[in-house]
Amino acid sequence: MSIKLSTVLLVLSIACAGTAQEPRQVATTGVVASGSLDARSFEITLAREGEEPWGDTLAVTAGSFASLACAEYGFGPATYTTDDEGDALAFRSTTTSDTEGTAVWRGRARGETLEGTMVWTRPGEAPLTYTFRGTAL
Numbered sequence: 001m002s003i004k005l006s007t008v009l010l011v012l013s014i015a016c017a018g019t020a021q022e023p024r025q026v027a028t029t030g031v032v033a034s035g036s037l038d039a040r041s042f043e044i045t046l047a048r049e050g051e052e053p054w055g056d057t058l059a060v061t062a063g064s065f066a067s068l069a070c071a072e073y074g075f076g077p078a079t080y081t082t083d084d085e086g087d088a089l090a091f092r093s094t095t096t097s098d099t100e101g102t103a104v105w106r107g108r109a110r111g112e113t114l115e116g117t118m119v120w121t122r123p124g125e126a127p128l129t130y131t132f133r134g135t136a137l
Helices: 004-014
Strands: 042-045 054-060 065-067 078-085 090-096 102-111 113-121 128-136
Touching: 042 113, 065 090, 065 102
Parallel strands: none
Antiparallel strands: 042 054, 042 128, 054 065, 065 078, 078 090, 090 102, 102 113, 113 128
């Protein structure tokens, strides 16, 4: 238990430390999340055909969504939206980087699992689509 708690605290401190960008509102239908995924972190694996899968941690806190791996490319935290789908909670967030474009995250949370897609669009390049799946920390 203490390892999980310390991991979550580390993830949240990394996600919040040194981010000069304010969360951005996503222009989409749905309701701005007000706690549905808040205070949760997920360890995920992203995959794209022809590439080695890679790991990431998604941190959700105070209505803000962040990818720790994407932070290395200048992607800051962003707001997220949710829609109740019965046994799942659908979510969407669009994070941006001044130099690396946009990453649109869409997925579903069911209990302790999270799965979906991330579409990374760099300026002047074709979008790259990744699938992800993971579990809550």
